[in-house]
Amino acid sequence: MADVAAELEALRKQIRYHDQRYYTDAEPEISDLEYDKLMNRLKELEAEHPDLITSDSPTQRVGGEPLGEFQTVEHRLPMLSIDNTYSEEEVRDWDARLHRREPDAEIDYVVELKIDGVAVAIIYEKGELTQALTRGDGRFGDDITSNVRTIRDVPLRLHGENLPDYLEVRGEVYMNNQELAELNERLKAAGQRTLKNARNATAGTLKLLDPKLCAQRPLRFFAHSPAVVEGLEIRDHLHFLELMQQFGLRPTPFVERSATIDDAMDRCNRWIKNLHDLDFEIDGLVIKVNSFPLREKLGYRSKSPRWVIAYKFEKYEAATKLEGIRIQIGKNGTLTPVADLKPVLLAGTTVSRSSLHNADELERKDIRIGDTVIVEKAGKIIPHIVRVEKHERTGDEQLFEFPKDCPACQTEVVRDPEGVYIRCVNPDCPAQLKERLKFFAHRTAMDIDGLGEKLIIQLVDQGLVTRIGDLYRLKEEDLLPLERLGKKSVQNLLKAVEGSKNRDLAKVLCALSIRHVGKHVSEVLATAYPNMEALQQADQETLENLEEIGPIIAKSVYQFLQSEAGKKTIDDLQSIGLTMQSEQFTSGKSAEEEEGEKPLAGKTFVVTGTLSKYTRDEIQDLLKKQGAKVSSSISSRTSYLVAGEKAGSKLTKAEKLGVPVLTEDEADEMLKGETVTESE
Ligand SMILES: [Zn+2]
Numbered sequence: 001m002a003d004v005a006a007e008l009e010a011l012r013k014q015i016r017y018h019d020q021r022y023y024t025d026a027e028p029e030i031s032d033l034e035y036d037k038l039m040n041r042l043k044e045l046e047a048e049h050p051d052l053i054t055s056d057s058p059t060q061r062v063g064g065e066p067l068g069e070f071q072t073v074e075h076r077l078p079m080l081s082i083d084n085t086y087s088e089e090e091v092r093d094w095d096a097r098l099h100r101r102e103p104d105a106e107i108d109y110v111v112e113l114k115i116d117g118v119a120v121a122i123i124y125e126k127g128e129l130t131q132a133l134t135r136g137d138g139r140f141g142d143d144i145t146s147n148v149r150t151i152r153d154v155p156l157r158l159h160g161e162n163l164p165d166y167l168e169v170r171g172e173v174y175m176n177n178q179e180l181a182e183l184n185e186r187l188k189a190a191g192q193r194t195l196k197n198a199r200n201a202t203a204g205t206l207k208l209l210d211p212k213l214c215a216q217r218p219l220r221f222f223a224h225s226p227a228v229v230e231g232l233e234i235r236d237h238l239h240f241l242e243l244m245q246q247f248g249l250r251p252t253p254f255v256e257r258s259a260t261i262d263d264a265m266d267r268c269n270r271w272i273k274n275l276h277d278l279d280f281e282i283d284g285l286v287i288k289v290n291s292f293p294l295r296e297k298l299g300y301r302s303k304s305p306r307w308v309i310a311y312k313f314e315k316y317e318a319a320t321k322l323e324g325i326r327i328q329i330g331k332n333g334t335l336t337p338v339a340d341l342k343p344v345l346l347a348g349t350t351v352s353r354s355s356l357h358n359a360d361e362l363e364r365k366d367i368r369i370g371d372t373v374i375v376e377k378a379g380k381i382i383p384h385i386v387r388v389e390k391h392e393r394t395g396d397e398q399l400f401e402f403p404k405d406c407p408a409c410q411t412e413v414v415r416d417p418e419g420v421y422i423r424c425v426n427p428d429c430p431a432q433l434k435e436r437l438k439f440f441a442h443r444t445a446m447d448i449d450g451l452g453e454k455l456i457i458q459l460v461d462q463g464l465v466t467r468i469g470d471l472y473r474l475k476e477e478d479l480l481p482l483e484r485l486g487k488k489s490v491q492n493l494l495k496a497v498e499g500s501k502n503r504d505l506a507k508v509l510c511a512l513s514i515r516h517v518g519k520h521v522s523e524v525l526a527t528a529y530p531n532m533e534a535l536q537q538a539d540q541e542t543l544e545n546l547e548e549i550g551p552i553i554a555k556s557v558y559q560f561l562q563s564e565a566g567k568k569t570i571d572d573l574q575s576i577g578l579t580m581q582s583e584q585f586t587s588g589k590s591a592e593e594e595e596g597e598k599p600l601a602g603k604t605f606v607v608t609g610t611l612s613k614y615t616r617d618e619i620q621d622l623l624k625k626q627g628a629k630v631s632s633s634i635s636s637r638t639s640y641l642v643a644g645e646k647a648g649s650k651l652t653k654a655e656k657l658g659v660p661v662l663t664e665d666e667a668d669e670m671l672k673g674e675t676v677t678e679s680e
Contacts, residue, residue: 004045004048004049004052005052007045008042008045008046008049008052008057011038011041011042011045012042012054012056012057012058014038015035015038015039015042015058016058016155016157016159016248017159018030018035018038019058019152019155019248020155020159020248022035022152023152023153023250024153024245024248024249024250039058039059042057042058042059043059046059055128055156056128056129056156056157057156058156060149060156061149061150061152061156061215062149062150062211062212062215066209066210066211066212067146067209067210068209069209070142070143070144070209071142071143072136072140072141072142072143073131073133073140073141073142073143074139074140075121075133075136075138075139075140075141075227076168076227076228077168077227077228078138078139079119079121079135079136079138079141079170079227080138080300080303080304080305081138081303081304082286082304082305082308082309082310083304083308083309083310084284084309084310084311084312085309085310085311085312086311086312086313086314087649088265088311089633089649089650091261091264091265091268091287091309091311092261092265092633094309095107095261096635098289098298098306098307101298101306102294102297102298105294105297107289107291107294108257108258108259108289108290108291109257109258109259109261109264109287109288109289109290110237110238110255110256110257110258110287110288110290111255111256111258111264111267111268111271111285111286111287112224112252112255112285112286112287112288113252113253113254113271113278113282113285113286114282114283114284114285114286114310114312115172115174115222115224115252115280115281115282116174116198116199116280116281116282116283117172117173117174117175117198117199117202117222117280117281118134118135118172118173118174118199118202118203118206119134119135119170119171119172120132120133120134120135120144120148120170120171120172120173120206120221121133121135121141121168121169121170121227122148122154122168122169122170122171122221123166123167123168123169123228124158124163124164124166124167124168124169125165125166126163126165127157127158127163127164128156128157128158129145129148129149129154129155129156129157130145131143131145132144132145132147132148132149132154134206144206146211146214147205147206147208147211147214148173148206148221149211150211150214150215150219151173151219151220151221152220153220153221153222153249153250154221154249155247155248155249158247158248158249159246159247159248160246160247160248163247164229164230164231164232165230165231166228166229166230166231167226167228167229167230167232167247168226168227168228168229169223169225169226169227169244169249170223170224170225170226170227171221171222171223171224171225171249171252172221172222172224172252173202173206173219173220173221174198174199174202174219174220174221174222174280174281175198175201175202175205175217175218175219175220175280176198176218176220176279176280177198177279177280177281177365177386177387178279178364178365178366178387179218180195180197180198180201180218180387181387181388181389181390181391182218182390183195183201183217183218184389184390184391185390185391187391188391189391194389194391197281197317197374198280198281199281201217202219205217205219206219220250220280221249221250222250222251222252222253223241223244223249223250223251223252224251224252224286225240226240234292235291235292236290236291236292237255237288237290237292238255238257238290240292241255254271257290258287261287264287265311267285268285268287268311271285272285272313272378272379272381273381275376275378275381275384276355276357276361276384276385279364281386283312283313283315284310284311284312284313285310285311286308286309286310286311287308287309287310287311288307288308289307289308294307295307313378313379314347314378314379315376315377315378316346316347316376316377317346317374317375317376317377317386318344318345318346318351318374318375319344319372319373319374319375319389320341320342320343320344320351320372320373320375321341321342321370321371321372321373322339322340322341322342322367322368322369322370322371322372322373322385323340323341323342323369323370324339324340324369325337325338325339325340325356325362325367325369325400326338326340327403327407329406329407329408329424329429329431329432329435330432330435331432331435331436331438331439331513332423332432332513332515333406333423333424333425333426333429333432334421334422334423335402335403335406335407335413335421335422335423335424336355336356336357336358337355337356337357337358337359337362337400337402338353338354338355338356339353339354339355339356339367339373339385340352340353341353341354341373341375344375346375346377346383347377349377351375351377351383354375354382354383354384354385355382355384356385357384358420358421358422359402359420359422360420361420362400362402365385365387365388366388366390367385367388367400368388368393368397368398368399368400369397369398369399369400370394370396370397370398371388371389371390371392371393371397372388372389372392373385373386373387373388373389374386374387374388374389402422406424406426406429406431407431408424408429408430408431408432409424409426409428409429409430409431411424411425411426411429413425427563427564427565428466428467430460430461433460433465433466433467433468434456434457434460435513436468436513437451437456437459437460437465437468437471438453438456439511439513440468440471440511440512440513441456442511444510444519444617445507445510445511446500446503446507446508446511447500447503447507448471448493448496448497448500449492449493449496450489450492450493450496451471451493451496451497454484455482455485455493458482458483459471459474459482462482464478464479467568467569467572468512468569468572468573469569469572469573469575469576471497472497472498472501472573472576472577472578473576474494474497475494476490476491476494479493479494501576501577501578501579502578502579503578503580504526504581504582504583504584505522505525505526505529505530505531505532505535505580505581505582505583505584505585506519506522506523506525506526506582506583506584507522508532508573508578508580509521509522509525509526509535510522512560512566512569514556514557514560514566515556515560516552516553516556516557517553517556517557520548521548521549521553523584524546524547524548524549525543525546525549525557526582526583526584526585527582527584527585527586528546528585528586529582529585530581530582530585531579531580531581531582531585532570532574532580535561536561536570538558539558540554540555540558541554543557543558583625584625598625598626598627599626599627599673600623600626600627600628600670601626601627601628602627603627603628603629603639603640604628604629604630604631604637604638604639604640605620605623605628605629605630605631605638605639605640605641605642606630606631606632606633606634606638606640606641606642606650606654607619607620607623607630607641607642607644608641608642608643608644608647608648608650608651609643609644609645609646609647609648609650609651610644610645610646611642611644611645611664612644612645612664613664613668614664614668619642619664619667619671622671623667623671626671633650634650634653634654634657634659635657636657636658636659638654638657638659639659639660640659640660640661640662640667641654641659641660641661641662642661642662642663642664642667643661643662643663644664
C-alpha cells in the first residue's frame with residue numbers, strides 16, 4: 001500500500017512538472033504519447049485504489065456533476081475596478097499626481113497588456129486550489145471553481161516548496177484567436193453555434209454549468225495581481241510575476257519596468273502599433289507602480305487604487321472577405337504582403353486593405369485568398385487581421401505562395417538573417433527606387449515641391465530616372481511629354497529640384513533611405529560631422545560611440561556609406577553639385593557651449609493646437625535651430641507654450657501652471673528675434 005501511495009505521488013509530481021513545461025513555459029520535454037502514458041498509469045492506479053484519489057490529482061481536473069446554479073461568495077478583498085482613460089495626457093496627469101503625492105519617491109512603473117478576457121480570482125490554500133470566483137459586482141462573485149479547474153494553465157497544486165499558507169491570485173481567463181478559430185470549426189462541424197469573439201467565447205464558457213463542456217474549450221489564464229496573501233513576502237510587481245512562474249502559474253507576458261512615464265508611454269504606443277503580433281486580444285495597457293510598499297503608501301480612492309491606470313484604446317472589428325494578396329516593396333527592399341479586402345465599414349471609415357506584415361504572420365494565422373477574416377481597427381492604427389473564420393471555408397480558398405523572386409525586378413529574394421522579413425537586395429530595383437524617391441522628395445527630407453508619387457512612378461517607368469542623381473539631370477524636354485504636366489509646373493519642378501541642392505547634411509542623410517536612419521538620427525550625425533566627406537571617413541567604432549547611436553545604427557550607416565551602391569549614390573550627388581554641408585555641426589565646441597550662443601538656448605517650448613503658417617514639425621525645427629528644447633508635455637519647467645487653434649488641455653494646464661502662452665505670430669516674432677520676452 002505504501003508503495004502504491006509513493007508511486008501515485010511520484011506520478012502526480014511528474015505530470016505536474018510536465019504540465020508546467022508544456023502550459024506555463026511552452027517548452028515541453030516529453031512527447032504527447034509519453035505524457036499520455038503517465039496519465040493512463042495514474043488513472044489505472046487510482047481506479048484500483050479509489051481511496052487514494054486526492055482532489056489535486058491531475059486526473060481530477062474535470063470532476064463533479066453539472067451544477068444547478070453557481071453559488072455566490074463574498075470576496076475577502078473586493079475586486080475593485082481600475083481607473084481608465086483613452087487619453088495619453090490623462091496618463092501623464094496621473095503620473096504628475098503621484099509625484100506630487102510622493103515627492104521624494106522614485107516611482108518606477110510596469111507596463112502590462114490588458115487582456116480582453118474575464119477577470120477571475122483563484123485561491124490556493126497551502127498550495128492547493130480551493131476556490132475560484134468571478135468578479136461579479138466586485139463584492140460578491142460566482143463560485144466557478146469546477147470550471148477553472150479545467151483550465152490547463154491553472155495548476156491544481158502550486159509547484160515548488162515553501163508555498164504560502166494562503167494566496168489569492170487575480171488574473172484574466174481568455175482564449176487565443178487561433179484556438180478560437182479552431183473551436184469554431186469544431187462547433188460548426190458538430191452543427192452548433194459558433195462564437196463571435198474571444199471575449200464572448202470566454203465569458204460564455206465560464207458560465208457553462210457542466211465542467212465537462214468547459215473542459216472542451218481552449219481556455220487559458222494569465223496571472224496579473226496578488227490579492228489576499230498570507231505567508232509570502234512580495235517586494236514588487238516583477239518579483240510577483242517571478243513567483244507566479246515558479247508556482248506554475250502563467251504571469252502576463254512581456255511585462256517590463258519603465259523608469260519614467262515617457263518610457264512607459266513609449267512602450268504602450270509600441271504595443272498598440274504591434275497588436276498584430278499578439279495571438280490574444282487586448283483592449284489597452286495597464287500601467288502600475290512597481291514597488292509594493294509604495295503602492296501601500298499611495299493607497300486607494302473610493303473605488304479604485306491610486307497606483308494603477310489603464311490606458312485603453314477604441315477597438316472595432318468586422319468580418320469581410322479577403323479577395324487577394326499583393327506584394328508591396330519598401331524603400332529598403334522589404335516585401336510586405338498586403339490583403340485586398342472586400343470594402344467594409346469600420347469605425348466610420350471604409351477599409352479595403354490591410355497589411356499582413358510578413359510571411360510568418362501569413363503562415364501563423366493561416367490566411368488564404370477567399371477567406372472570411374475578422375479585421376480589427378484599434379485606436380488610430382491601420383487595421384489588421386485578427387483571425388480567419390475557418391469554419392466559413394468552402395474549400396475554394398487559395399494558399400498564397402510567397403514569391404521567390406522580386407515581382408518588380410525578378411531578382412531572387414533573401415530572408416533577413418536576424419528577422420522575419422524577406423527582401424529584394426537588388427540596389428537597382430525599380431520598385432525600391434520609387435519608394436526611395438518618394439522618401440527623398442518628402443517634406444521632412446529634401447522637400448522637393450511638386451515631386452509626388454504619380455510623377456515618380458512615371459519617371460521610373462519611362463526610364464527617365466534610374467537612380468536618385470538622375471532627378472538633377474532632368475530637362476524640360478524630358479518632362480513636357482509626361483501626363484498632367486504643363487510648362488509652368490515643369491519649370492516649377494525643375495526649380496524645386498535645383499533648389500534642393502543646398503539642403504543641409506541632416507536632410508540629405510534622412511533622404512537617403514539608410515536603414516534605421518530617420519530624422520532624429522540624421523540630426524545627431526550632422527551635429528558630429530561637418531559634411532558628407534567627413535562622415536564617410538568615420539569608422540564604425542567612432543560612429544558607435546556617438547551619443548544616441550547604438551551598434552545597430554552605426555553598422556547600418558557604416559555599411560551604407562562603404563557599400564558600392566551607397567558610394568555611387570553619394571559620388572553622383574556630389575558631382576551634380578549637392579553641397580551636403582552640416583548647419584548643425586558644433587565645430588568642436590561642446591553642445592552646451594554651442595547652445596549657449598543661440599538666442600533661445602536654455603528655453604523649453606511646447607507646441608500645441610493647429611498652426612496656420614507652419615506645421616508643428618516645422619516650427620519645432622526652427623525653435624531647435626535657435627537652441628531651444630522642445631518637449632511634448634507641459635510642466636512648471638516649460639518656458640513657453642505655443643498654442644495654435646483648438647489648443648486643448650495643454651493650454652488649460654499652461655494657464656494653471658502660469659506658463660506664458662504665445663500665439664503662432666508671437667512665436668514667429670521671437671524666432672526672428674524681433675521681440676525679447678522674458679519668461680520669468
Ligand atoms: Zn526588386
